[in-house]
Amino acid sequence: MARKLEVVSPTKEPLKSDLLNGKWELVYTTSQSILQTQRPKFLRSRRNFQAINVDTLRAQNMESWPFFNQVTANLTPLNSKKVAVQFDVFKIGGLIPIKAPGRARGELEITYLDEELRVSRGDKGNLFILTMVDPSYRVPT
Structure with a gap:
C-alpha cells in the first residue's frame, strides 16, 4: 500500500514544502530498533513522534511513556526528497x-507527503508512516 501512495504523492519536492513542518506521530514502522522488540512489552514506548522544521533543517524524535527519551538532529538536504541526518543530542x-x-x-527520504500523512524510507530499508498531530510545533533550538 505504501508503494501505491508513493507513486501518487501530491508533493513532488517535500523538503521545500511547509507541509513537512510540525509534529508527526509514527503509526507504522518496520524498524526493529523503534519497535523495541527486544524489550519486554511494558518497557516499550507507547507512542513515538517526529518533529521537523524545514526552515532550520532540524528534527526531533520523541518517545512517550515509560522513558520519554528524545534526540535532536541536523538535516542536510541531499536532493528535494532526501536528507542526511546527523543526531546531535540525546535526552x-x-x-x-x-x-x-x-x-x-x-x-x-520522504516519499509521500500531504497535510495529514507522511511516508518516509530510511537508509537501512525501513519504512515509516506518520500522521500530522501539530503543524505549529517547532523543534527546540
Whole structure:
C-alpha cells in the first residue's frame, strides 16, 4: 500500500514544502530498533513522534511513556526528497542531555507527503508512516 501512495504523492519536492513542518506521530514502522522488540512489552514506548522544521533543517524524535527519551538532529538536504541526518543530542528521560557520537547518523527520504500523512524510507530499508498531530510545533533550538 505504501508503494501505491508513493507513486501518487501530491508533493513532488517535500523538503521545500511547509507541509513537512510540525509534529508527526509514527503509526507504522518496520524498524526493529523503534519497535523495541527486544524489550519486554511494558518497557516499550507507547507512542513515538517526529518533529521537523524545514526552515532550520532540524528534527526531533520523541518517545512517550515509560522513558520519554528524545534526540535532536541536523538535516542536510541531499536532493528535494532526501536528507542526511546527523543526531546531535540525546535526552534520557527528556531531561539528561548526552552528546550523540559522530556515528549516530543516517538518511531519510520522504516519499509521500500531504497535510495529514507522511511516508518516509530510511537508509537501512525501513519504512515509516506518520500522521500530522501539530503543524505549529517547532523543534527546540
